[in-house]
Amino acid sequence: MAQCVTAFKSMLQARLLEEKLASLYRAGGRIVGGVYIGKGQEAFSAGLAVHLEKGKDVYGPLIRDQAGRLAFGEPLLDTFRTYLGVITGPMRGRDGNVHRGRPREGMPAMISHLGSLLSVVNGMLFARRLQGRLGDSVGATSLGEGGTSTGAFHEALNQAAIEKLPVIIAIANNQFSYSTPNSRQFACGDLLDRARGYGVQGYAVDGTDLTACVSVFSEAVKRARAGGGPQLVVGSLLRLSGHGEHDDSSYIPDQVKSSPLGQDCLPYAESQLKASDLITDEEVRKWKDEFLMEIDAALAQASKEPTPDPFRENWRALSTAGLVEGQFEA
Amino acid sequence: MSMTYLEAIREAQYEALRTHPSVFLYGQDIAAFGGAFKATKNLSKEFPGRVFDAPISEDAMVGLAVGAAIEGARPIIEMQFADFSTCGFNQIVNQAATLYWRTNTSCPITIRLPSGGTAGSGPFHSQSMESLYAHYPGLVILTPATVEDAYWMLLDAVELDDPVIFCEHKFLYYHLKADQIGERTLPIGKARIVRPGRHATVVTYSAMVHESIRAAEELQKDGYQIEVVDLRSVKPMDTDTILASVARTGRILCVGEAFPWGGVTAEVIARVSSEAFHLLDAPPMRLNAKDTPIPYHPNLWKSHRPTSSSIGDALRRLLRY
Ligand SMILES: Cc1ncc(C[n+]2csc(CCOP(=O)(O)OP(=O)(O)O)c2C)c(N)n1
Secondary structure (H helix, E strand, O other): OHHHHHHHHHHHHHHHHHHHHHHHHHHOOOOOOOOOOOOOOHHHHHHHHOOOOOOOOEEEOOOOOHHHHHHHOOOHHHHHHHHHOOOOOOOOOOOOOOOOOEHHHOEOOOOOOOOOOHHHHHHHHHHHHHOOOOOOOOEEEEEEOHHHHOHHHHHHHHHHHHOOOOEEEEEEEOOEEOOEEHHHOOOOOOOHHHHHHOOOEEEEEEOOOHHHHHHHHHHHHHHHHOOOOOEEEEEEOOOOOOOOOOOOOOOOOHHHHOOHHHOOHHHHHHHHHHHOOOOOHHHHHHHHHHHHHHHHHHHHHHHHOOOOOOOOOOOOOOOOHHHOOOOOOO | OOEEHHHHHHHHHHHHHHHOOOEEEEEOOOOOOOOOOOOOOOHHHHOOOOEEEOOOOHHHHHHHHHHHHHOOOEEEEEOOOHHHHHHHHHHHHHHHHHHHHHHOOOOOOEEEEEEOOOOOOOOOOOOOOHHHHHOOOOOEEEOOOOHHHHHHHHHHHHHOOOOEEEEEEOOHHHHOEEOOOOOOOOOOOOOEEEEOOOOEEEEEOOHHHHHHHHHHHHHHOOOOOEEEEEOOEEEOOOHHHHHHHHHHHOOEEEEOOOOOOOHHHHHHHHHHHHHOHHHOOOOOEEEOOOOOOOOOOHHHHHHHOOOHHHHHHHHHHHHHO
């Protein structure tokens, strides 16, 4: 499956990129604020995004979706420019780290409030349908299992179901919401109940298994494109990092880490794809070298670019210049 | 042909739907039923496929509007009552209000809030939310007091590329009538002097404009000429018109129906105190509702919010100083 190879490359690139971000964080000084990575969740993230087409589909990534972002086609530079807060990036130093996107290009920029992005994706699809240009495009977004406890998520899932919107919702059940274990997060036996409760098609998948993820999302995206309404996919996995780089995740018990949930999806995908003769050792080495060079080049580029200047900032929260108090010209 | 404030809101939505193909309406019970107050009566028939019933999900309603705006739509969201907009608060103040600033993507959505008290409506169907939303950067807050303003300002709201909180007052829905809707007069952001005077200024907005005019008429009998300024939009706030009026009268009372802690009236008084202290002949005053939830029984409700008589009393104190 060609898509598995594409997804694998995004996983590998994301892993290397996030290692770079984590080391910049540890070194201190250059990255303002925290670093939030998706180690262990790359297969689930990229497994969805490889099925999306930039320019046609909507993708609303969340906190652990670096791999999905790369698979969708977010430029590497957007990551560094946003983390470094330079004005050339999409957020221009006004927001940082994972809170980035290009809404008009089908990639809304998440706000921190968990659960609140799904209804925005719904609205993008809703408007396209109203304007007669939805075609067979779809929207996709993701959320952790903790985020599914929000009212916003439930309202939006129900809304998507009522409107039969072609939206794919990827729930990464990584067993912990920050430090909170699932036993304190929900009492239903299975997160797929969330789908059943709203009349939505649900799927369960081993989130550490790339080929399984690619194939489940392939089915979900196909059904959404064909008019089957919202599709909710729950992946079981573990985050192999802290919530952010400030967090040592010591609350995750060793027996969970050593369970199948704790399998690292990246080497597993590599061995799977090699066993199927889809990739070779040499290719993987070559990709690694290429990615590392690209990452270094992007970091070097972003590092040269200007950081925001409070004296040049227009301090304007409204697009209508004439309505900004104290500022009456554009 | 006379038109009520409520009919003006319906007509403005009709006009918005007619002239802007990108407008759609989304709210609870607004399609075939025409809305809890009938502000969208017949619009779903007149514009098939553009007026949608929403589930009781204020958060998702606003989220959907923001997404639609990203794609070039200009949604009008009806909250069934302003009070319920608290359930969509996060999407309003964090999603809609930050979109332009964070991503350079404009967010032309209009959220209609049937606001303010009417007798017997109680704590959860009477609230005035303008101060709450005005606190957040990235929102425009409109508070029309007249039939014409209800009409033109709603159309202005739809045409603005920014999120607008449109606070329409339920008390004015049926009582307030105009013979006809004239031409657009003032732009958004400009206050209106509804009654000129020289002894004191009342700065107010929405339904309190009418209570204040009645109070001014009472005081007229004692020879006082009270200037009444209708803010029209509380954000942006037309500080120039307020200060110019204070320059003429030397005394200011600011009246609002919202709760007393902080808010629009406090903002007006703060601006006047810091920018026109030297113009004041008396300490600036403000009058708001009481600091309790809004009571159900009319006896209590009438004392809870400012009325022409409590405004008149406040003005006499201000004039006596
Ligand atoms: C509405 C809301 N409440 C609290 C937070 C703070 N917060 C950020 S991430 C997080 C944990 C999220 O857990 P989960 O959704 O399972 O995703 P994960 O971090 O495990 O990927 C919390 C509580 C938030 N961002 N949003």
